[in-house]
Amino acid sequence: MELIAEGLTKRYGDVPALTGVSLHAGPGVLAVLGPNGSGKTTLLRILATALRPDAGRASFAGRDYASDPRPLRRRIGYLPQEIDLPGHLTPRGFLHYVARLKGIQPEPQADMLLQDLGLGDLANRPLRTLSGGQARLVALAQALLGRPRLLILDEPLTGLDTTERARVLRIIAGPPGERVVVLSSHVPADIEAGAAAVLVLQQGTVRAQGTIDTVRALAAGQVHEVTIPTADLEDTLRICQVSQMTLHADHALLRVVGPLPPGLTGVPVTPTLEDAYLWVQAIPPHPQPLSHKGRGEEDRRRLATDA
Numbered sequence: 498m499e500l501i502a503e504g505l506t507k508r509y510g511d512v513p514a515l516t517g518v519s520l521h522a523g524p525g526v527l528a529v530l531g532p533n534g535s536g537k538t539t540l541l542r543i544l545a546t547a548l549r550p551d552a553g554r555a556s557f558a559g560r561d562y563a564s565d566p567r568p569l570r571r572r573i574g575y576l577p578q579e580i581d582l583p584g585h586l587t588p589r590g591f592l593h594y595v596a597r598l599k600g601i602q603p604e605p606q607a608d609m610l611l612q613d614l615g616l617g618d619l620a621n622r623p624l625r626t627l628s629g630g631q632a633r634l635v636a637l638a639q640a641l642l643g644r645p646r647l648l649i650l651d652e653p654l655t656g657l658d659t660t661e662r663a664r665v666l667r668i669i670a671g672p673p674g675e676r677v678v679v680l681s682s683h684v685p686a687d688i689e690a691g692a693a694a695v696l697v698l699q700q701g702t703v704r705a706q707g708t709i710d711t712v713r714a715l716a717a718g719q720v721h722e723v724t725i726p727t728a729d730l731e732d733t734l735r736i737c738q739v740s741q742m743t744l745h746a747d748h749a750l751l752r753v754v755g756p757l758p759p760g761l762t763g764v765p766v767t768p769t770l771e772d773a774y775l776w777v778q779a780i781p782p783h784p785q786p787l788s789h790k791g792r793g794e795e796d797r798r799r800l801a802t803d804a
């Protein structure tokens with residue numbers, strides 16, 4: 498049960514949204530990280546069969562995306578970036594409706610999902626009375642209905658508080674080996690504890706791909722803890738890439754990613770995913786579309802692609 502994509506390319510008119518994106522995901526969670534406009538939604542829409550690529554190919558469990566998409570769609574649960582929930586329905590009514598559309602018995606699955614996602618007490622309230630985070634969980638529940646083998650989730654953790662995020666990520670991942678999940682996020686720390694693999698997109702190309710440990714290791718030797726007087730903070734932030742900062746009365750403790758400028762000293766520290774995410778975006782882009790196959794030694798040094 499594998500999701501494989503090779504050379505996915507998509508333009509919107511003159512705008513290149515994706516260029517030669519390849520990925521390989523087995524059971525578990527693959528998190529697609531990238532800044533605004535890097536192509537995450539475009540990639541996820543293609544993987545959900547909601548958008549056709551201009552070039553490239555994809556397959557899930559051996560079934561090609563270029564053939565009839567309907568059998569594939571029956572195996573996919575999809576949470577789009579934006580979803581208009583019918584405000585007059587209750588969460589339970591909405592999930593029962595979606596379950597019928599998916600051709601599955603609504604009960605007890607819908608009610609169990611509502612309980613698991615902490616929505617049990619809200620099951621019978623109109624959706625328009627739910628908070629943004631609560632409504633997002635209902636939208637997530639519709640994707641999970643029917644236990645799809647492939648889950649494509651665009652920013653499923655946005656709007657959730659910290660403890661919720663870890664719990665929801667565990668529900669999304671499901672029992673080991675049961676499903677392939679591709680989700681997008683802006684926030685590396687949110688997925689660090691729950692994702693098996695990560696893919697970093699920047700300007701529509703893959704900048705890094707691999708297990709969390711492999712991607713973290715790309716920034717080995719590039720991260721330092723630096724203490725500076727508060728008076729130097731503004732100048733230091735101008736010339737350094739900082740992943741974390743703690744302010745004290747007279748000094749600041751910074752996590753600096755990348756080479757230290759002359760005059761600045763620091764203690765080397767083990768990179769977090771956030772550090773590596775900043776680092777891989779800072780290294781110069783590769784001139785060719787990236788693929789997980791056939792790269793040279795130079796690429797291997799920069800990128801990891803063992804997902």
Ligand SMILES: Nc1ncnc2c1ncn2[C@@H]1O[C@H](COP(=O)(O)OP(=O)(O)OP(=O)(O)O)[C@@H](O)[C@H]1O
Pocket residue numbers: 509510512513514531532533534535536537538539540578
């Ligand atoms: N319908 C469209 N028409 C024209 N350009 C588009 C369209 N949709 C997306 N784009 C452009 O394609 C690029 C990739 O957009 P995409 O939405 O895939 O990025 P993203 O990483 O999901 O961004 P965000 O994190 O802000 O949601 C951006 O430059 C965006 O402006």
